Amino acid sequence: MIKYKWKHLLTVLLLLSLCFTGCNTQEADRTEAPSSQQQNVVETSNPQKTGSLTVQYLDVGQGNAILAESEGHYMLIDGGARESSSFVVSYLKEQKVEKLDYLLISHFDEDHLAGAIGALHNFPVDTLLTPDYETDSAIYRSYEKAVNEKSYEAVHPKVGEKYTLGSAEFRIISPVSYGHEDENQDSVGMILENGENRFFIGGDIGLESEKEILAAGTDIQADVMLMNHHGSHVSREFFEQVAPSYCVISCGADNSYGHPRKDTMSLIKEKKTPVFRTDKQGTVILHSDGSQISSEQQPCQDYTPGQRGNSGGQDDKNESLELFNNSDAEHCDYVLNVHTKKIHKPDCGSVRQMGEKNRAYYKGDLQMLKDNGYTGCGSCNP
Numbered sequence: 001m002i003k004y005k006w007k008h009l010l011t012v013l014l015l016l017s018l019c020f021t022g023c024n025t026q027e028a029d030r031t032e033a034p035s036s037q038q039q040n041v042v043e044t045s046n047p048q049k050t051g052s053l054t055v056q057y058l059d060v061g062q063g064n065a066i067l068a069e070s071e072g073h074y075m076l077i078d079g080g081a082r083e084s085s086s087f088v089v090s091y092l093k094e095q096k097v098e099k100l101d102y103l104l105i106s107h108f109d110e111d112h113l114a115g116a117i118g119a120l121h122n123f124p125v126d127t128l129l130t131p132d133y134e135t136d137s138a139i140y141r142s143y144e145k146a147v148n149e150k151s152y153e154a155v156h157p158k159v160g161e162k163y164t165l166g167s168a169e170f171r172i173i174s175p176v177s178y179g180h181e182d183e184n185q186d187s188v189g190m191i192l193e194n195g196e197n198r199f200f201i202g203g204d205i206g207l208e209s210e211k212e213i214l215a216a217g218t219d220i221q222a223d224v225m226l227m228n229h230h231g232s233h234v235s236r237e238f239f240e241q242v243a244p245s246y247c248v249i250s251c252g253a254d255n256s257y258g259h260p261r262k263d264t265m266s267l268i269k270e271k272k273t274p275v276f277r278t279d280k281q282g283t284v285i286l287h288s289d290g291s292q293i294s295s296e297q298q299p300c301q302d303y304t305p306g307q308r309g310n311s312g313g314q315d316d317k318n319e320s321l322e323l324f325n326n327s328d329a330e331h332c333d334y335v336l337n338v339h340t341k342k343i344h345k346p347d348c349g350s351v352r353q354m355g356e357k358n359r360a361y362y363k364g365d366l367q368m369l370k371d372n373g374y375t376g377c378g379s380c381n382p
């Protein structure tokens with residue numbers, strides 16, 4: 001008698017579970033139907049069941065702010081500059097973000113940090129990820145204040161570490177080392193991965209950090225590449241290793257830095273890689289279902305480089321100093337005159353006559369300098 005009852009109960013349970021499985025399948029099918037907003041399929045590969053990931057490159061003018069969401073879990077990568085801080089906060093509120101699973105600050109430059117401070121004040125943060133260095137800027141001090149108020153302890157992720165965000169996961173690829181003269185090179189970079197879809201996000205890394213990443217043998221291939229440092233320098237070798245199917249550039253319309261750079265845009269164009277730009281299109285939104293990436297707008301296919309501001313010459317000089325002054329008198333391979341754009345060997349007689357303000361100590365590739373309009377000094381023949 002009892003046995004029979006159990007048998008009966010089991011049958012009922014079996015039927016019930018079958019019904020639930022059926023319902024679940026229907027539900028899944030329904031959510032997989034393409035919505036009218038997500039029509040532009042930009043990448044295809046083998047179908048595989050993974051949850052969804054949305055990556056939004058917010059239009060924060062000259063700066064970076066990326067909101068990634070998977071299965072109700074959120075990560076904000078940088079928060080843009082001061083001017084866009086309140087925009088970022090209200091954007092996140094509109095998206096019904098209640099807390100951030102991660103706030104990742106790639107590095108402590110104002111165009112990445114200011115809005116992140118706004119986010120710190122407005123949303124609880126489970127894990128705060130930052131590079132492992134400190135700086136003495138005013139904006140850094142207000143960041144420290146916000147972190148102390150909330151009693152947060154920043155985690156400094158190491159290359160190779162992996163973190164989970166819903167169905168997605170991100171793997172840290174930089175910085176390989178610290179102590180660069182140019183803080184941009186200390187940016188925390190990652191590959192954000194959902195099923196078979198990969199997004200490269202490297203903050204403001206440049207040629208130096210790229211070299212270290214390549215030397216470390218890290219797998220950096222990705223479907224979508226956020227161009228480093230607002231479309232500033234990228235080496236051919238690095239770009240070819242990422243080999244993206246799509247590029248995204250986050251920079252301000254008519255910015256005075258001349259971002260994106262002309263050589264970077266020519267390289268992307270040469271590779272026939274479709275490009276999305278926040279300065280031309282506003283916020284760029286991409287969706288991944290684990291096998292396909294779709295976008296809410298078409299790539300803009302605008303490969304025109306940024307124009308330098310009115311103080312062009314001065315900016316040019318500053319950028320050269322920022323990019324190429326990466327060593328010191330003792331260790332450098334070359335001494336540069338950023339004003340005349342001449343390359344000298346460190347022992348060249350004319351180095352002594354060069355004004356301190358125009359001098360950059362450079363360790364690295366000679367060809368890189370030539371690619372950037374520098375020529376060798378006629379007497380020391382570097």
Ligand SMILES: [Zn+2]
Nearest residue numbers: 063109111204
């Ligand atoms: Zn920046």
Ligand SMILES: [Zn+2]
Nearest residue numbers: 107109184204
């Ligand atoms: Zn920077």
